[in-house]
Amino acid sequence: MLDALPLNADAASKRAHYSAVFDSIKALLENESDWVAGMATVVCELHQSFGYYHWTGFYRVVRDQHLKIGPYQGTHGCIDIPLARGVCGAAARTGKTQLVPDVEAFPGHIACSSSTQSEIVVPVFNPQGELLAVFDVDSNDLAAFDEVDQEQLEEIMAYYGQRFPGMPRA
Numbered sequence: 199m200l201d202a203l204p205l206n207a208d209a210a211s212k213r214a215h216y217s218a219v220f221d222s223i224k225a226l227l228e229n230e231s232d233w234v235a236g237m238a239t240v241v242c243e244l245h246q247s248f249g250y251y252h253w254t255g256f257y258r259v260v261r262d263q264h265l266k267i268g269p270y271q272g273t274h275g276c277i278d279i280p281l282a283r284g285v286c287g288a289a290a291r292t293g294k295t296q297l298v299p300d301v302e303a304f305p306g307h308i309a310c311s312s313s314t315q316s317e318i319v320v321p322v323f324n325p326q327g328e329l330l331a332v333f334d335v336d337s338n339d340l341a342a343f344d345e346v347d348q349e350q351l352e353e354i355m356a357y358y359g360q361r362f363p364g365m366p367r368a
């Protein structure tokens with residue numbers, strides 16, 4: 199496992215670090231088809247590789263307009279989130295990444311942990327373009343995530359959705 203990248207890393211170092219983590223994820227999951235194993239591995243590899251990731255996990259799309267907690271690392275996460283609420287709900291409703299530099303300024307943000315200051319949530323689609331899940335990273339630092347995190351996480355989540363399309367919609 200790589201040493202954790204610090205918050206103040208420059209864009210080139212950050213891109214190179216994401217690329218190395220992504221290579222490691224692809225190698226670890228090369229012969230794996232189980233979607234839970236896939237999620238757990240993606241979460242672990244990313245969470246341990248970035249010093250500013252303080253909560254990292256998936257929320258799965260389930261019936262009745264809700265998101266349900268999936269594999270994660272960090273302190274306890276909210277178990278169930280209505281699609282109508284929060285940053286995760288906004289990513290799920292719009293199908294667009296939500297980059298939130300200051301969670302206090304985001305109307306309807308759900309505070310699972312009082313230490314969270316910034317957040318990024320990336321939607322995950324299957325090959326048919328249906329929303330499977332959202333990937334949420336929270337940081338205790340303000341404005342921890344930028345367009346490099348967004349571009350790299352979108353690439354990793356596109357890979358996940360293509361590699362593990364069998365995930366059931368509960």
Ligand code: SME
Nearest residue numbers: 275284285286307308310
């Ligand atoms: N902050 C998120 C909720 C999930 S947790 O922070 C782990 C939101 O507003 O959707």
